[in-house]
Amino acid sequence: MKKIIVACGGAVATSTVAANRVRELCEKNGIAVDVQQCRISELAGRAEQADLLVTTAKVSRDYGVPVVHGIAFISGINLAATEAKILEILGN
Structure with missing residues (x-):
């Protein structure tokens, strides 16, 4: 798994939408x-446990795991490319 x-930023609105879309993509x-889900400010303490980070805000820090900018799940712009990148990282 x-x-x-x-x-x-707040671990509520945009991350909830993005998290649901990521779940659907993986299930499919x-x-x-x-x-x-978490706040950007919490990533440093949680990143090492993850295979992938998806953020709805730009981050420049290297967390040692792949990071995908997931604003496409909110805006719809470049959605196919974002989904393809996630699937590539997860090895599918």
Whole structure:
């Protein structure tokens, strides 16, 4: 099972939308995932437990795991490319 952390500024609105879309994407592609949400400020303490970080805010820090900018789940712009990148990282 892959662990994905979805982060935004407040860990409520945009991360909830993005987390649900990531779950749907993985389910559709047969990938077992544990998707959790948090604030960007909490990533440093949680990133090492994850296989992938999806953020709805830009981050420049290297957390030692792949980071995908997931604003496409909110805006719809470049959605297919974002989904393809997530699937590539998760090995599907």
